[in-house]
Amino acid sequence: MLLKGHVSRRLLASSSLVAGLMISFITASPCAAAPGNGRAWELVTSRDPVASIVFQPLAISAQGDRYAYFTVGSGPGAPAGDLAATNLATREASGWSTTPLGAPYSLSKIALFPSTPSAFSADLGEAVWLSSVPLSPGAPSEGEYGIYRLSADGSVAFLFDAGSEQPELIRASADTGRMVLTTASHLLPDDEARINGQSVYSWSNGTLSLIDVDDGGHLLSPCGSAVSADYGVTHSAERIFFTTQLPGEPDEWGNPCTGPRKVFMHDTNGATMDISASECTRTDCNADQSVSFVGATPSGSDAFLVTSQQLTNADQDEAPDLYRYNVAGHDLELLSSSSAGSDAGVLSDDFAFSEDGSTVYFFSSGKLIPGLGSDNEPNLYLADNAGLHFLATLPQEVPLQSSRDGAALVLATAAPLEEGDTDGYNDVYLYRVDSGEFVRLSKGAAGAGNGPHDATLPSSSSLGSAFPSPPFNDISSDGHRVFFSTEEQLTPDDYNQAPDIYEWARGATELVSSGTGAGGATFAGAMPDGTTVFFNTAESLLPADNDGGEHDIYAARIGGGFDEEVEAPPGGDCSAGECESSPTKTRPGIRSLESHPGGRKGRLHMFSLPPSAGRRVVKTGTVAATIFSTEPGIVHIRGEVEVGGKERTVADGTAGAIRAGKVRVKLQFAAFLRRRLRHETAVTVRFTLRQRRLRTERSMRLLWGGHCCA
Numbered sequence: 001m002l003l004k005g006h007v008s009r010r011l012l013a014s015s016s017l018v019a020g021l022m023i024s025f026i027t028a029s030p031c032a033a034a035p036g037n038g039r040a041w042e043l044v045t046s047r048d049p050v051a052s053i054v055f056q057p058l059a060i061s062a063q064g065d066r067y068a069y070f071t072v073g074s075g076p077g078a079p080a081g082d083l084a085a086t087n088l089a090t091r092e093a094s095g096w097s098t099t100p101l102g103a104p105y106s107l108s109k110i111a112l113f114p115s116t117p118s119a120f121s122a123d124l125g126e127a128v129w130l131s132s133v134p135l136s137p138g139a140p141s142e143g144e145y146g147i148y149r150l151s152a153d154g155s156v157a158f159l160f161d162a163g164s165e166q167p168e169l170i171r172a173s174a175d176t177g178r179m180v181l182t183t184a185s186h187l188l189p190d191d192e193a194r195i196n197g198q199s200v201y202s203w204s205n206g207t208l209s210l211i212d213v214d215d216g217g218h219l220l221s222p223c224g225s226a227v228s229a230d231y232g233v234t235h236s237a238e239r240i241f242f243t244t245q246l247p248g249e250p251d252e253w254g255n256p257c258t259g260p261r262k263v264f265m266h267d268t269n270g271a272t273m274d275i276s277a278s279e280c281t282r283t284d285c286n287a288d289q290s291v292s293f294v295g296a297t298p299s300g301s302d303a304f305l306v307t308s309q310q311l312t313n314a315d316q317d318e319a320p321d322l323y324r325y326n327v328a329g330h331d332l333e334l335l336s337s338s339s340a341g342s343d344a345g346v347l348s349d350d351f352a353f354s355e356d357g358s359t360v361y362f363f364s365s366g367k368l369i370p371g372l373g374s375d376n377e378p379n380l381y382l383a384d385n386a387g388l389h390f391l392a393t394l395p396q397e398v399p400l401q402s403s404r405d406g407a408a409l410v411l412a413t414a415a416p417l418e419e420g421d422t423d424g425y426n427d428v429y430l431y432r433v434d435s436g437e438f439v440r441l442s443k444g445a446a447g448a449g450n451g452p453h454d455a456t457l458p459s460s461s462s463l464g465s466a467f468p469s470p471p472f473n474d475i476s477s478d479g480h481r482v483f484f485s486t487e488e489q490l491t492p493d494d495y496n497q498a499p500d501i502y503e504w505a506r507g508a509t510e511l512v513s514s515g516t517g518a519g520g521a522t523f524a525g526a527m528p529d530g531t532t533v534f535f536n537t538a539e540s541l542l543p544a545d546n547d548g549g550e551h552d553i554y555a556a557r558i559g560g561g562f563d564e565e566v567e568a569p570p571g572g573d574c575s576a577g578e579c580e581s582s583p584t585k586t587r588p589g590i591r592s593l594e595s596h597p598g599g600r601k602g603r604l605h606m607f608s609l610p611p612s613a614g615r616r617v618v619k620t621g622t623v624a625a626t627i628f629s630t631e632p633g634i635v636h637i638r639g640e641v642e643v644g645g646k647e648r649t650v651a652d653g654t655a656g657a658i659r660a661g662k663v664r665v666k667l668q669f670a671a672f673l674r675r676r677l678r679h680e681t682a683v684t685v686r687f688t689l690r691q692r693r694l695r696t697e698r699s700m701r702l703l704w705g706g707h708c709c710a
Contacts, residue, residue, distance in 0.1 A: 036491075036510025037503055040561030044089045044534065044553040046098045047544045050075045052085060054536065054551045057472075057524045059120045062174075064532040065091040066124040067525075068101070068117070069553060079104045086117050088124060089553070095544070095562045096555075101127060103135040103156045108142060117150075119172035119179065125152040126176050128169060130162070145185075147203070149176060160208055163187055167201075171233035178204045178237040178268075180211070182227055190217055196257045197224020200242050202268065211240055211266045220244045220264065220272075223257035231295040239300030239327075240266045241275075243293050261290040263305055265327065275303060275325045279332055280310045286318060292348050294322075302326050302357030306348040319345030322362055322383070335360065335383040336368055344368050347378060350397045354406025359384045359433075361409050363397050382409075382433070391431060392417055392438065399457065401475050404528075407433045408479030410441075412457045426454040428484040430504070441482055441504040444490030455486035458501075458523035474523070476530030481505045483512065483526055483533055495636065495690060496520060501535045501556075512556045514541055516636045516654050524553055532557045539654075541634075604629060604689040604696045606637070614702040617669045618678050625653065625665045629691060637665055639685045641673065648672070651685065677704050 035041060044067050045054050052071035059068045067089040074085040078100035086101040105115060115131040129135065129148040136156045139146045145162040147169075163185025172179040182198045190210050191199050199219075200211040210217075212225035223245040227233065232241045241263065248259030263276040276291035289309035296303040305311075305323045314334045315321055322336040336346050344366025352361040363378040372390040373379035378397050382389040384406070394415045402409045409431040416422065417429050417438035428442040442455030457474040474483045482504045487497060490509055494500055498520030501512040513521035517539030524534040533556045538549050545552055605628040616623045629635055639651025650673035655665040677683050681704040689696050 035512050035514075035556050037505050037508070037512075038558050039512065039533070039556040040559075041541050042091070042096060042555040042557055042560050042562060043542050043544050044091075044096045044555050045069065045087075046075060046547070046552075047095070050547070054553060057534065057536075057553065058086070058117065059124060060472075060525050060527065060534070061124045062122045064527040064555075064557075067096075067534065067553065067555075068120060068124055068127075075100050078102060080115065082115065083112055084116065086127075091555075101150065103129070103131075103148070103150060105131070105133045105135055107133060118147075118169035119176065121172075121176045122174035126150065128159075128172050128176050128179060129156075130167070130169065132166075147179075147181075159206075160203055161187070168229070170227050170229055171235075171237050173237040174235070178202065180227065180233045180237050180240055182225070190219065193219050193222050194224055195222045196255075197245060198226065200225050200227055200240065200266075202237070202240065202266075204268065211272070212242055212244055212264070213272065215271050221246050221257075221259075223247055223259075225264075228293055228295075232293065234296070234300040235298050238268045239296075240268075241293055241296050241300070241303055242266070243291075260288045260309075261292070263291050263293045263303070265300075265303065267300075267327075273330075275327075275332075276305055276307070276311070278309060278311045280313055280315070282310075282313050285310050285313075294348055295351050295353055297353060297357045298355060300327060302353075304351065304353065304357075304360060306346050308345070317344075319343055319366075320348065322346045322360070324357065324360070326357075336362070336364065336381070336388065344375075347397055350400050352400035352402035352406075352409060354402060355404045356406075359402070359406025361391075361400050361402060361406075363394075384433070399459065401457065401459065401473055403475055403479030404477040405479075408475065410457065410475045410482050412442075412455060412484070421450070423450040423452065425452060426456060428455045428457060428482065428504075430479075430482060432479070441509065442484060442486055442488065442490065442502070444488075444509055451488050453487040455484050455488060458485045472525050473528070474526070476526070477528040478530075481530035483523060483530075485521075485523055487520070489515075491515070492695075493634070493690070501533065503530075503533065505530075513537060513554075514539055514634050516634050521554075532560070604635070604691055604694050606687055606689055606696070606698045609700060609702075614677060614704055617702055618674050618704060621669050621671070621674055623667050623669070625667050625687075627655075627663050627665060627689060628661065629663050630660050631691070631694075635663060635665065635689065635691045637667060638688045638690075639667065639669070639673075640688070641676075641683060641685055647686075651687070673702075677702055680704075 052073035052075045054071050056070040069087055071085045074081050078085055079102045087098050088101050089096045089098045114133045117127045118130045119128040127150045129150050132145055133142050135148050136158045139158045140161045144164055145166055147159045147162050149157045149159055165184040167181045167183035170180045180202050182200055184198045186192055188210050202209045202211050212220050214220055221244045225242045225244040227242045243261050243263050245257050245261050246259035247256045250256045251258050262274055264272055265275050266272040289307050291305050291307040294304045294306050303325045306320050308320050311323055311332055312334050314337055324333045324335055344364050347363040347365055360383050362381055366375050367373045369390050374393040377393050379393050380391040382391055394413050398411050398413050400411050412426045412428045414426050418440040421427055421440055427440050429438045430441055431438050459472055459474050484502055485499050487499050489495055491511055494511055494515030496516050500515050501521050501523055503510055503512050512533050513535050517537055519538045521535045521537040524536045526533045534553055536551055536553055538551045607626045609625055613623045635655050637653045640647040641650050650670045651667050653665040653667040655663050682701055684699055684701050686699045
């Protein structure tokens with residue numbers, strides 16, 4: 001039985017990533033280095049090579065010290081052989097460790113995802129589990145859905161029977177003692193009158209309640225209700241905003257569910273109210289129209305609605321408008337007023353709200369302020385306590401994210417909102433209310449950022465809001481840090497021409513990922529304050545990452561880092577096979593630039609390759625090179641030869657310097673050079689060394705007879 005809800009949708013949405021993980025192969029040497037802005041890398045996922053493949057983050061604890069993620073296939077110690085296995089990484093004094101999550105079960109027939117997590121507590125110590133197979137005594141039989149709680153000690157508690165139709169868990173409170181779900185199953189007798197759609201249920205410490213009912217316990221409509229997975233339930237799960245389809249004139253098929261949609265709010269400490277009820281008292285108020293719920297503040301103090309219906313006397317046009325409903329004052333306020341007869345309407349896809357609801361960013365299809373904006377393209381507006389403000393015209397609607405106080409907004413667009421943006425590709429912009437200006441973040445020194453690549457805000461908000469923490473945003477809560485992805489080489493230490501994660505912080509742009517791995521990196525979450533950023537990469541950035549190029553989750557943490565156990569550098573000519581194994585020793589890892597300022601700046605140097613270099617290139621395609629680094633950090637070597645007047649890359653290698661000194665780099669040579677060397681017996685290779693902002697070149701001749709000379 002294939003699960004159809006939010007978990008399976010997330011899995012399907014990640015199919016391209018899964019495919020990429022299954023076929024990727026990255027040759028990289030384990031190394032230790034430090035990213036920019038005072039961060040240090042930490043390996044979050046399993047330290048040992050395992051058969052499972054990391055492919056999707058799930059949740060991050062409130063402190064950033066626990067990280068839940070999916071793998072394709074189960075790891076060692078997993079209680080069941082799930083195709084999509086759940087794992088919990090925990091940060092400890094010596095590093096991160098991984099524990100498989102789940103419960104043992106048996107199946108009578110093949111099922112792809114019979115048991116999956118739907119929510120976690122704030123500290124990730126407990127998980128709410130949805131399962132179509134029994135996980136504990138007294139649970140529903142196979143094929144029926146049950147809701148369970150898995151505790152940190154591994155115990156499993158059955159909570160309630162969720163029926164034969166797969167439910168969708170919308171939100172769980174921080175302690176998982178309260179949760180909200182929607183389902184087509186009739187779980188309580190009061191729901192029997194429903195003839196269409198789903199109903200909204202709440203479970204609170206052992207009690208299951210029907211939410212979309214009036215004060216007398218009767219269904220608001222037999223046509224069902226829906227809850228927004230993004231903003232429909234407050235973080236405490238005490239206030240629930242839902243949309244109900246009302247009955248109307250039956251259509252040609254006899255379906256009576258044709259009336260307008262209305263928005264209600266249920267407070268677990270009070271009654272259910274229609275927050276979309278019209279307050280318009282004019283004689284020419286228009287007829288009932290459907291109302292769309294587009295968001296609410298985390299506490300549920302304010303909700304935002306879009307409708308063509310004139311809900312207040314101030315609304316005199318027939319176009320969609322944006323309203324704010326204040327729960328405490330039962331106050332409905334029009335935010336997007338336009339002149340009577342105007343066809344400018346609010347677009348109901350992309351919004352951003354401040355935490356207190358006083359500031360909201362949104363798009364309109366026309367001019368809400370005469371003389372400003374476009375009649376043909378989306379216009380971006382800000383509504384706050386000072387009124388309505390036009391910000392910009394964009395080619396299309398784009399996702400919006402704001403800081404906690406609403407004073408900063410971040411978006412990615414191809415519109416040139418800053419002078420000098422001439423490439424026609426998407427760039428990341430920051431708007432600040434105090435300056436009233438857009439600043440392009442996805443640009444580097446010396447004009448970098450005008451190349452043929454998009455910059456994107458890779459938020460993982462599509463993972464679903466059932467997970468209580470909000471750390472998949474790309475802007476920090478104070479608006480001072482923004483994280484984005486681009487293939488553009490915005491800093492001198494980025495030269496892999498693959499997607500990398502960047503951080504903009506207080507005017508400076510720095511790499512979060514390495515900028516050297518052939519496969520790049522993808523964003524995998526960040527703490528609200530921006531102190532810890534997570535990313536997924538197949539590159540081995542630390543000595544502990546010895547899984548042969550499989551994808552892993554890394555944390556880039558300010559003030560972070562651990563001591564690493566690594567093999568001591570061997571003596572002798574390793575390329576000739578003369579090395580002997582050395583005992584493992586512990587050396588300090590690069591913590592962060594705040595606690596480890598790094599060595600002195602200087603010039604990279606590459607020593608001559610060993611006498612057997614030419615022979616080994618022809619036979620194996622690899623050879624070990626020795627370089628001298630004058631500071632810690634990733635070192636990349638690229639070898640090129642001239643072919644027909646053009647340079648062709650024939651060698652590539654990456655390593656990391658834990659401190660200033662000698663570092664060995666494994667160089668991989670192209671088959672083209674191996675064939676040419678065998679035919680010509682001598683080939684000159686120009687090697688280019690890069691480390692952050694340091695760069696040097698050296699030419700060497702490789703001889704088929706086995707010799708190499710400068």
